[in-house]
Amino acid sequence: MNIRTINLQRMTQKIPTLYRRVLYVTLSASWVTGIVFFILRDFIIIEGDFGPEKHPWQYPALMVHGLAAFFMIIGFGGLLFAHIPYSWRSKRQRLWGLTLISAVAFQIITAYLLYYMNSELSREVVGYFHLGIGGLLPFLLITHIISGIRSRKS
Numbered sequence: 001m002n003i004r005t006i007n008l009q010r011m012t013q014k015i016p017t018l019y020r021r022v023l024y025v026t027l028s029a030s031w032v033t034g035i036v037f038f039i040l041r042d043f044i045i046i047e048g049d050f051g052p053e054k055h056p057w058q059y060p061a062l063m064v065h066g067l068a069a070f071f072m073i074i075g076f077g078g079l080l081f082a083h084i085p086y087s088w089r090s091k092r093q094r095l096w097g098l099t100l101i102s103a104v105a106f107q108i109i110t111a112y113l114l115y116y117m118n119s120e121l122s123r124e125v126v127g128y129f130h131l132g133i134g135g136l137l138p139f140l141l142i143t144h145i146i147s148g149i150r151s152r153k154s
Contacts (some may be wrong), residue, residue: 003066015083018084023075032067032085069111076104092151096144103140106133 017024047053054069080101087097110130117123 015079019075019078020062023072026068026071026075027141030065030072031064031134031138033061033068034131037065038131066111069107072104073108093148096140096147100137100140100144103133103137107137 037058040055040061044055045052046055084097084101088092106145107130110126110133114123114130117126
């Protein structure tokens with residue numbers, strides 16, 4: 001299956017394999033680069049020409065994190081259009097679905113705030129909330145998937 005054969009209108013509770021894999025890769029890239037950025041920003045200081053400074057990979061990690069997040073937002077839009085309305089009508093997995101929608105929406109809003117906020121204290125607080133929910137996001141998704149598979153079998 002190539003990208004041209006993905007039909008979002010046919011996406012129901014079962015998300016097409018290619019679409020799912022792209023979402024998993026972008027989620028993984030966003031998650032790993034977010035964690036790497038946090039570690040480089042908060043825990044690693046190197047000795048530069050003019051004294052201690054941030055690690056040089058900190059900002060490239062953030063740039064890749066942002067790129068992966070853009071693809072995640074696009075993928076999330078596809079889910080909002082096709083998977084979520086169909087699944088909502090089936091009345092299964094509503095709690096996990098709403099939790100995931102809320103977590104992703106929270107990540108989008110806090111990313112926007114981190115980009116445009118100019119108060120350092122506020123940025124730090126929002127950043128830690130962004131990190132916390134972002135760190136949980138893959139586990140929420142895994143729980144949603146496992147729970148969905150179990151409810152489909154019963």
